[in-house]
Amino acid sequence: MADNIVINEKKHICLGLLAHVDAGKTTLAESLLYLSGKIKKPGRVDHKDAYLDMNSIERERGITIFSKQAQIDMGELEVTLVDTPGHVDFAAEMERTLQILDYAILVISGSEGVQSHVHTLWRLL
Numbered sequence: 001m002a003d004n005i006v007i008n009e010k011k012h013i014c015l016g017l018l019a020h021v022d023a024g025k026t027t028l029a030e031s032l033l034y035l036s037g038k039i040k041k042p043g044r045v046d047h048k049d050a051y052l053d054m055n056s057i058e059r060e061r062g063i064t065i066f067s068k069q070a071q072i073d074m075g076e077l078e079v080t081l082v083d084t085p086g087h088v089d090f091a092a093e094m095e096r097t098l099q100i101l102d103y104a105i106l107v108i109s110g111s112e113g114v115q116s117h118v119h120t121l122w123r124l125l
C-alpha cells in the first residue's frame with residue numbers, strides 16, 4: 001500500500017481493524033491500547049466503557065457506529081489504530097477509512113467463523 005510516513009524519525013503506520021459486527025474488533029483495540037500503555041484499565045464493550053466506543057449511542061447499544069482512531073506508541077513505531085463499524089448499516093463509515101490505511105487486520109470470530117461480510121471486506125481490502 002502507500003509509502004509509510006516518517007514523523008520525528010519514527011515510522012508511522014495507519015492500521016485498521018475490520019470485521020463482521022461482534023467479531024471482536026473493539027475488544028482487540030482495547031487490548032492493544034492497554035498493552036501499549038495508552039489506557040491504564042482495559043474497558044469492555046458490554047460494560048459500556050470501551051475507550052473507542054465513546055459515543056453515548058455506541059455505549060448504550062454495545063456496537064461501534066463511527067470509525068475512530070487512537071495513537072499507539074510502540075517504541076520505533078507509531079501506530080494510528082482505526083476501529084471501524086462492522087454492521088452492514090454502517091458500511092459506508094467503514095469504507096470511508098479504507099483510503100487512509102497502510103495495513104488492516106481482518107478479525108474473524110472464532111465462534112462464528114468466516115461470515116459473509118468477511119468476504120466483502122476481503123474484496124474491498
Ligand SMILES: Nc1nc2c(ncn2[C@@H]2O[C@H](COP(=O)(O)OP(=O)(O)O)[C@@H](O)[C@H]2O)c(=O)[nH]1
Pocket residue numbers: 019020021022023024025026027028044045046062063064086
Ligand atoms: N468470549 C469472547 N468474547 C469476546 C471476544 N472478543 C469479543 N468478545 C465479546 O463479543 C462481543 C462483541 O465484541 P466487540 O469487540 O464489540 O466486537 P466488534 O463489533 O467487532 O467491535 C462483546 O460482548 C465482547 O465482550 C473473545 O475473544 N472471546
Ligand SMILES: [Mg+2]
Pocket residue numbers: 025026027063064084085086
Ligand atoms: Mg466495535
